[in-house]
Amino acid sequence: MDAGRVVLRSRCGTEMLPAFPEIETGAARLPDATAPDGELVVWDTAGRLAFAQLQNRLQRRGAGAVRAAGE
Structure with a gap:
């Protein structure tokens, strides 16, 4: 949280919030x-980590990201 705004960045500084809108909803309460x-x-x-699915989420924005968050 920075001045009431949720900021989500990768370790390289890439802004990631557009790909993960559900993070903003939860973090806004902090x-x-x-x-x-x-x-x-x-x-x-199957309960295994799925790195490829995470990479796929990083490519989605807007309505596609919101749909993916619901899935």
């Missing part, structure tokens, strides 16, 4: 100047 450090992961239906 106090200002909060800086959680973590890692985004996607699980497949």
